[in-house]
Amino acid sequence: xxxxxxxxxxxxxxxxxxxxxxxxxxxxxxxxxxxxxxxxxxxxxxxxxxxxxxxxxxxxxxxxxxxxxxxxxxxxxxx
Amino acid sequence: xxxxxxxxxxxxxxxxxxxxxxxxxxxxxxxxxxxxxxxxxxxxxxxxxxxxxxxxxxxxxxxxxxxxxxxxxxxxxxxxxxxxxxxxxxxxxxxxxxxxxxxxxxxxxxxxxxxxxxxxxxxxxxxxxxxxxxxxxxxxxxxxxxxxxxxxxxxxxxxxxxxxxxxxxxxxxxxxxxxxxxxxxxxxxxxxxxxxxxxxxxxxxxxxxxxxxxxxxxxxxxxxxxxxxxxxxxxxxxxxxxxxxxxxxxxxxxxxxxxxxxx
Numbered sequence: 001x002x003x004x005x006x007x008x009x010x011x012x013x014x015x016x017x018x019x020x021x022x023x024x025x026x027x028x029x030x031x032x033x034x035x036x037x038x039x040x041x042x043x044x045x046x047x048x049x050x051x052x053x054x055x056x057x058x059x060x061x062x063x064x065x066x067x068x069x070x071x072x073x074x075x076x077x078x079x
Numbered sequence: 080x081x082x083x084x085x086x087x088x089x090x091x092x093x094x095x096x097x098x099x100x101x102x103x104x105x106x107x108x109x110x111x112x113x114x115x116x117x118x119x120x121x122x123x124x125x126x127x128x129x130x131x132x133x134x135x136x137x138x139x140x141x142x143x144x145x146x147x148x149x150x151x152x153x154x155x156x157x158x159x160x161x162x163x164x165x166x167x168x169x170x171x172x173x174x175x176x177x178x179x180x181x182x183x184x185x186x187x188x189x190x191x192x193x194x195x196x197x198x199x200x201x202x203x204x205x206x207x208x209x210x211x212x213x214x215x216x217x218x219x220x221x222x223x224x225x226x227x228x229x230x231x232x233x234x235x236x237x238x239x240x241x242x243x244x245x246x247x248x249x250x251x252x253x254x255x256x257x258x259x260x261x262x263x264x265x266x267x268x269x270x271x272x273x274x275x276x277x278x279x280x281x282x283x284x285x286x287x288x289x290x291x292x293x294x295x296x297x298x299x300x301x302x303x304x305x306x307x308x309x310x311x312x313x314x315x316x317x318x319x320x321x322x323x324x325x326x327x328x329x330x331x332x333x334x335x336x337x338x339x340x341x342x
Contacts, residue, residue: 010319011238027258034259042235043212043260051329052315055257073317075255076235077263078282079121079210 003059003066007033007046010073020059027055033072043075094133104305108133111304112201114227115139116191116218117208118167120284121232123153124293125208126171130179132301137175138202140187140194141168152286192217199225204303206296207231210279212256212264219244219252220338228303228311232292236283237320239292242330243299243312247342254333255315288320 001022007029008015016036018029030044046053048070053062064070089095097105113134115125118141129137145153145160145167155174156167168186175184187194191214199205205222207229209215215231222229222244229244231252244251267279295316302310314327332339 010322030257030259041263041266043256043263045255045257045259045328047328050314050327051331052255054254054331054333055259056335074235074238075260076233076238076240076282077210077212077280078235078284079117079119079208079233 003064005064005067006069008069008071009033009037010071012037015069020064022060022064023058025056025058026053026062029059029070030055030072037072043077044072045075046070046072097133102305102307102310103301105133107304107306108301109135111136111203113137113300114198114202114205115171115208116205116214117141117210118171119143119149119208119210120152120286120289121234121293121296122167122171122208123155123174124286124290125206125232125296126175126184127154127178128294128297129206129300130175130182132297133179134300135179135182137172137182137184138187138198139168139171139175139184140189140191140198141166141171142188142190143167145170148281152284152289190214196221196225199227202227204300205229206300207252208293208296209233210282211267212260213267216253216256216264220341222246223251223338224341228308230296230299230303232296234284234288234292236285237288239288239318239320241292241295241299241312241316241318242314243303245303245308245311249313250330250332251336251338253338254336255330288318291318291320 004019006015118139144164145156147161149156155171160170166188168188172184172186175182199221207218223246226246231242233240314329318325
């Protein structure tokens with residue numbers, strides 16, 4: 001099954017529409033979105049509402065539905 | 080009979096205003112053993128807040144030395160430290176002593192990975208002021224296995240994050256990581272064929288975000304040692320100073336998390 005969702009770039013507010021299989025993983029969504037925005041190599045997490053989505057889970061596992069908006073946020077490494 | 084009451088004596092007590100915070104257990108704060116890993120920008124601010132809050136027994140672990148580019152955000156470092164390549168742990172210990180004469184900071188100039196397990200078990204609370212994912216994973220897992228609360232802070236530019244891990248309850252720092260973290264961690268170490276080299280990226284950093292993240296970390300440490308764990312952050316706290324946003328995100332326990340699987 002194919003779904004269309006939106007991923008929002010927390011740093012810029014930009015949004016990209018993605019067409020995904022329910023078997024796609026959150027890790028794959030993070031990689032695709034980070035590459036699309038040519039982000040610096042860094043750690044990112046994807047959230048739906050207040051929940052951080054587990055990387056290895058697929059869209060089915062985390063209850064993603066068509067038209068959901070997920071947000072890509074940086075996980076800052078510096079200290 | 081104790082000391083006779085003097086007019087104005089209340090304003091001589093260094094901790095009078097702290098004692099007015101109803102839930103704060105100042106006695107426990109004064110006695111607590113704190114392990115602070117990392118003495119960079121967040122470490123400087125954390126050390127300042129720990130000392131002013133009354134923490135005295137603070138072990139500071141850092142293998143690095145001061146350089147000029149640290150001076151835009153590190154309270155306890157001076158241009159002379161940069162010239163002399165003073166160890167960061169020693170410079171922070173010196174700063175704590177200057178701020179709080181009763182404090183007994185111990186500087187350990189080494190990588191946390193080189194220290195024994197006991198360094199975690201001896202602490203009442205562990206504060207991660209680190210600048211790389213590998214060291215964070217080490218600190219998080221060792222604190223968890225020792226049953227010690229681990230408060231991790233990170234920042235880049237105007238974005239920061241704090242997460243409190245309270246074993247055996249709830250998610251740990253590693254539960255919130257994914258493949259992008261693993262990729263970054265692997266990139267930091269590269270094999271030249273002769274040796275393994277650690278690559279330290281030059282990340283954007285400034286003091287206002289550092290101060291906010293450090294303050295939240297020490298606030299959580301105060302709750303931990305005061306026995307107010309129910310007041311602690313149970314999720315990840317995110318701060319974005321560019322968007323003027325601060326909020327909590329929920330991180331669930333990852334059933335495949337290697338830290339949890341070890342318990």
